Amino acid sequence: xLKKTLNKKMKPIPYGRQFISDEDIQAVIETLQSDFLTQGPxxxxxxxxxxxxxxxxxxxxxxxxxxxxxxxxMALKVKPGQKVITTPITFAASANxxxxxxxxxxxxxxxxxxxxxxxxxxxKLLRSEPKGTFAGIIPVDFAGRTVNMESFRKLADEYGxxxxxxxxxxxxxxxxxxxxxxxxxGNGKFSDLxxxxxxxxxxxxxxxxxxxxxxxxxxxxxLLLLRTHGITKDPSLLHENHGGWxxxxxxxxxxxxxxxxxxxxxxxxxxxxxxxxxxRREIAGKYFDAxxxxxxxxxxxxxxxxxxxxxxxxxxxxxxxxxDFLRSKNIFCQVHYxxxxxxxxxxxxxxxxxxxxxxxxxxxxxxxxxxxxxLKDEEQQFVxxxxxxxxxxxxxxxxxxxxxxxx
Ligand SMILES: Cc1ncc(COP(=O)(O)O)c(C=O)c1O
Numbered sequence: 309x310l311k312k313t314l315n316k317k318m319k320p321i322p323y324g325r326q327f328i329s330d331e332d333i334q335a336v337i338e339t340l341q342s343d344f345l346t347q348g349p350x351x352x353x354x355x356x357x358x359x360x361x362x363x364x365x366x367x368x369x370x371x372x373x374x375x376x377x378x379x380x381x382m383a384l385k386v387k388p389g390q391k392v393i394t395t396p397i398t399f400a401a402s403a404n405x406x407x408x409x410x411x412x413x414x415x416x417x418x419x420x421x422x423x424x425x426x427x428x429x430x431x432k433l434l435r436s437e438p439k440g441t442f443a444g445i446i447p448v449d450f451a452g453r454t455v456n457m458e459s460f461r462k463l464a465d466e467y468g469x470x471x472x473x474x475x476x477x478x479x480x481x482x483x484x485x486x487x488x489x490x491x492x493x494g495n496g497k498f499s500d501l502x503x504x505x506x507x508x509x510x511x512x513x514x515x516x517x518x519x520x521x522x523x524x525x526x527x528x529x530x531l532l533l534l535r536t537h538g539i540t541k542d543p544s545l546l547h548e549n550h551g552g553w554x555x556x557x558x559x560x561x562x563x564x565x566x567x568x569x570x571x572x573x574x575x576x577x578x579x580x581x582x583x584x585x586x587x588r589r590e591i592a593g594k595y596f597d598a599x600x601x602x603x604x605x606x607x608x609x610x611x612x613x614x615x616x617x618x619x620x621x622x623x624x625x626x627x628x629x630x631x632d633f634l635r636s637k638n639i640f641c642q643v644h645y646x647x648x649x650x651x652x653x654x655x656x657x658x659x660x661x662x663x664x665x666x667x668x669x670x671x672x673x674x675x676x677x678x679x680x681x682x683l684k685d686e687e688q689q690f691v692x693x694x695x696x697x698x699x700x701x702x703x704x705x706x707x708x709x710x711x712x713x714x715x
Pocket of ligand 1: 372373374375398399401402448474476477504505506507516517518
């Protein structure tokens with residue numbers, strides 16, 4: 309009876325959502341009332357604060373994570389026919405940036421335990437072709453679990469590849485290097501470029517928004533140009549100068565700018581980033597404890613140092629039934645991701661079912677449980693209880709069926 313009341317009262321629980329505080333709202337209002345809605349001072353303020361948080365030399369704010377990926381591929385000069393390696397278990401944008409520039413995406417399978425791009429599979433691919441065949445690698449800190457970028461850098465250097473790290477899921481996440489030092493995702497020491505997204509379900513929400521971090525001054529300058537149509541007014545870069553109004557379009561770029569009011573929201577959100585991360589880690593710990601002795605949970609994200617827990621993923625045999633059951637209880641889980649090589653567009657380019665068995669097996673079983681800093685303790689307990697109920701209910705049904713057979 310008590311449980312039923314709880315269920316009725318419980319608001320829908322999504323898998324992820326933004327946390328907007330009164331300070332965030334105030335920061336946006338102040339910027340809306342200021343002289344600049346875009347191309348104003350909030351952009352550099354956000355970039356500087358983000359670079360400081362991540363530990364990189366430079367940061368470039370952009371309209372969204374996809375635009376960030378596109379400009380990275382452009383800045384690294386991806387050309388038609390060039391091959392770039394990435395993981396099938398990511399959002400399509402990680403791969404699409406290569407296609408925007410006419411390059412070819414080559415997928416490599418994931419590691420079954422971490423769900424991340426398997427470095428051994430990448431090495432096999434690199435070895436299988438003459439050096440220079442592959443231009444770059446795009447590892448993804450999927451779900452917030454961080455890639456060991458030191459190992460990837462070593463491998464990339466051996467084969468003359470650049471690295472774009474897709475850290476959309478992992479601002480504040482880190483891996484521990486061979487000297488025992490924690491290295492924050494995107495600090496510029498290992499990848500050429502790292503990208504982040506500020507979509508509302510991510511750690512820092514701007515509505516839409518993205519960031520690139522790097523330690524390369526050359527790439528930084530190139531990205532600034534590409535972000536605004538390839539146009540510059542910098543006197544030191546101009547071929548001619550007709551006066552104060554004069555600008556030159558020196559490359560084919562885009563308008564991929566973030567607005568100042570989005571940047572103001574980002575600055576305000578960034579102040580709470582560590583708090584949010586700590587809360588995500590606490591939620592992950594609770595899920596892990598709740599399910600660690602449950603044999604129906606085939607695998608789960610677990611408690612991992614440096615994990616930024618954008619998502620908490622469990623793997624179960626009857627995923628669709630569990631998903632539907634939880635929906636019927638107002639719990640809106642999600643599946644991350646349909647393997648990119650199986651999306652119709654990539655299949656039309658030649659990818660096939662069966663090519664990456666671990667990624668495909670993972671997809672059959674994965675489910676992302678609600679994970680966001682404002683998830684209340686009673687809401688998480690409700691989710692845990694319903695997941696357990698599902699297995700209890702199904703087990704009972706099976707046991708009854710079997711016992712009927714014996715009768
Ligand atoms: C791994 C990954 N890469 C790239 C993106 C693209 O970011 P955005 O939605 O900001 O364009 C996302 C966002 O969903 C993502 O999850």
